[in-house]
Amino acid sequence: MVSRSFPSLLLFLPLVLAATDSGLLTPTVVLPSSNVPVSSAAASPNSSVSTVSISVPGTGTTVISSTSASSVPVPSSVSASPSSIDISATPSTQPVMSTVPISSYTFSPFPTPSQPSVPGVYPATDPQKPPPVNSPFVPDFSPAWAAANAKARAKIAGFTLDEKVSVATGVGWEGGRCVGNIPSIEPIAGREWPGLCLEDAPLGVRFADYITSFPTGVNTAATFNRRLIRLRGLLMGKEHVGKGVNVALGPMMNMGRVAGGGRNWEGFGADPFLAGESAYETILGMQEGGVQACAKHLVNNEQEHKRTQSTSDVDDRTQHEIYAHPFLRSVMAGVTSMMCSYNFINGTYACENDKVMNDIVKREYGFQGYIMSDWQATHSTISAVTGLDMTMPGDITFHSGTTYFGANLTTYVQNGTIPEGRIDDMATRILAGWYLLHQDVPSFPPVNFDAFRPDNEDTNEHIDVQDDHYKLVREIGAASTVLLKNVRGALPLKKPRSIVLIGSDAGPGKIGPNQFGDQGGNDGILAIGWGSGTTNFTYLVSPLEAIQRRARKDRTSVSWFLDDFNLERAGNIAIRKSAALVFINSDSGEEYITVDGNEGDRKNLTAWHGGDMLVEAVAAQNNNTIVVVHSVGPLIVEPWIDHPNVTAVLWAGAPGQEAGNSITDVLYGVWNPSGRLPYTIAKQPSDYPAQLVLGGGPQDVLTIPYTEGLEIDYRHFDAKNITPRFEFGFGLSYTTFKYSKLRISKISSPDCTQADLEKAWEAGKASPIGQGSSTALWLHRPAFRVTFNVKNTGSVFGGDIPQLYLNMPPSSGEPPSILKGFTNVEILPGEKKPVTITLSRYDLSIWDAGAQGWRRPSGAIGVTVGTSSRDARLKGRIP
Ligand SMILES: *[C@@H]1O[C@H](CO)[C@@H](O)[C@H](O)[C@H]1NC(C)=O
Ligand SMILES: *[C@@H]1O[C@H](CO)[C@@H](O)[C@H](O)[C@H]1NC(C)=O
Ligand SMILES: *[C@@H]1O[C@H](CO)[C@@H](O)[C@H](O)[C@H]1NC(C)=O
Ligand SMILES: *[C@@H]1O[C@H](CO)[C@@H](O)[C@H](O)[C@H]1NC(C)=O
Ligand SMILES: *[C@@H]1O[C@H](CO)[C@@H](O)[C@H](O)[C@H]1NC(C)=O
Ligand SMILES: *[C@@H]1O[C@H](CO)[C@@H](O)[C@H](O)[C@H]1NC(C)=O
Ligand SMILES: *[C@@H]1O[C@H](CO)[C@@H](O)[C@H](O)[C@H]1NC(C)=O
């Protein structure tokens, strides 16, 4: 008997309440009191940050390195050309504690980037009226931002310095009804302002009742379906607004760089384009629903272990093309806020990172909104000048009663360290987000729940915001399920005489769906991971419940055995059943909860509770064994994937509250599988390009070198010629599709105001860098049209996900194949449909770190259209 150990609920309940998007109280980081002058934040675009201080704990020694990027402590192995791949995962630590010294810094607010509005291509857009899904329009939010900015400036003109500072300072942990709270401004002389409620989570309203638990981010991405991604955003936005939330803390868009990364399920998979499109559609949806979205975590927070004491060292090109890209798409979706992350970037705290916050996001992307800290991720007052606009939850550590902003920020302004113009800029950005989303209308609901006091009847009005959102949850759950194997016509089920459901993942949790605080535990169906990215379930449909109800129609006899460890009985009960359905899972979450030795990140890539042995025990007795996997990320499936009695495998991910209904729809063919893998499933863990970096003492700062560069996930398998078990983008259907007639043409521009920039780009020149330069119209409007036909050559109706990959010329230094387009098409048997995918100049560009611009690589750019990253059906090239 294999033993299971879960931490008891009582043990970690205090932690649960002491945690939002955050961990435990982290070791206090000493702030060296140095007085090294900072030249200017408008440093050269290459420089990472003004100054880095290295303090050696215990010795009191502080080493200060100077301002140039070259002297920032970065391992020499980090380079733009990813030639040396180190996956040995030997922890390299450095006792780096860095901060930006106080200086005579002059601040000038970034101007509003002005984009020419071009009706029909680049329409002026209000966040509550986004362009429809799949429209060729690039929305232009700058007129809306300009109007919101003007209102915000007029409003803060009447604020005192203290009031402006208070707009940027959270009230402290548990100091209000939401996980983050900005205090109101008193109704004196027209200054009245209600403050802000900030609330987790990226899949629904955390700590509230009468809400929907939507599918996870990674499942949403696995649909490759923009309509569904947008709609989930919209319905989540509506639920948050219904509860009185101003800012919903999502979507989360860190990359699935490491297969075992604990929060990968909150994000959108392991490809930047997929993550970028998912972020874009989610934000358009959420903000259409009226809630301010928060793009997080800026940036490079790809593992949980020592997330507050690790430095992600990432070269500029990789940063631009992979990790920052979803944030660029967020800006293009009009996102009002971002959240800087816990980790260091190149040895500088993310929330003090001038290069990332000021230079890339506010300048290059032209971001008009505000950047808040992750919970307790602020480390200094001066971080205000490196781009931090709001500190959350406000206190330095939970319940400390102190803050880096508040009175400290006021003093810094009064003694001339920080210019008041910067405070105006911070307050303007924050209020502009509120005006941009029309949250100033009197009908915007007041907060009507209490995250920390769910039993207080005075502060909980129990407003039901669920509407009929369960329908979408069910649909996305089915649409995100990936069919990986299906032989001998195992699926869909055809009126089987008898079935048996085996494994704890088929059934409900032992003591209900909320038995583990913040979902930190797993003894039944896995529907979401754990941590601050969760909600309480209002209900949770298990496969057992849903399949039984459906099986009744066919008069099928249903048995079950939910014990994962009694292999003999599991095998016995499977004998002579028409089909044996084995349910296995794998869970992960946020660092502040450890489950069965998994400290957020997964300690292995095998199924939990001995799932592999369970599959093998059943397959030994039943020649129609169907495996259903609920998992937060990839698993190694080698022990049983080729077993002749394993006839079908469904990869169901973490699909939310309708988990049982969703898988039933797929098993019975109500939904013809169309989900595609948002990451690669390898044959062995060491095949992946990057591993978790483990180890490190309490005072150490771990170095996480992103040495694989551009070669994350499938890009690495392709570049290194490693055969995966199932590649990124893979997924079968109950029907088959045939592709034909590829055509690629140039789209002529109805707008000639930026013709010179387009010509320069065509000639191979890097785009100029400036305010909003990376989100400019000419770079992002559709420039090439790719068309082809898809025919349903099978016998049932089905949806296909055609994918477009670019094959960049060798001169580009790109991996062999990179995703740059996808769409969904639903086709009747025998029918053929035309499909169009457009590409922008940005899509066809690489980041030139030297020139600091987007550039078309020299040489021919190949285009492949196919059904996965390795199944090319049509080939062409960019004219
Ligand atoms: C980190 O360092 C690399 C290598 O020097 C550089 O290319 C990159 O721009 C730096 N990034 C940041 C955010 O400082
Ligand atoms: C100001 O910040 C310092 C840390 O730099 C902290 O020790 C102090 O308590 C803060 N003051 C207030 C009033 O919060
Ligand atoms: C301004 O005030 C802060 C906080 O008290 C202090 O740390 C800093 O040294 C002061 N700067 C000047 C120039 O007086
Ligand atoms: C959420 O679930 C926890 C148990 O995990 C419970 O203590 C809490 O009261 C629930 N909150 C609401 C709003 O139902
Ligand atoms: C599977 O086993 C059943 C008996 O349980 C048998 O009737 C059937 O022929 C077998 N099918 C295959 C493909 O081996
Ligand atoms: C992997 O981790 C899970 C969860 O902690 C555990 O149940 C399983 O036994 C581990 N697998 C191996 C092979 O150790
Ligand atoms: C497949 O299942 C049948 C029972 O249907 C069993 O007799 C056979 O040994 C199994 N095959 C393997 C390789 O386990």
Ligand SMILES: *[C@@H]1O[C@H](CO)[C@@H](O)[C@H](O)[C@H]1NC(C)=O
């Ligand atoms: C940035 O660095 C590259 C190479 O390291 C150099 O060629 C380029 O001139 C630098 N750009 C700026 C603006 O300093």
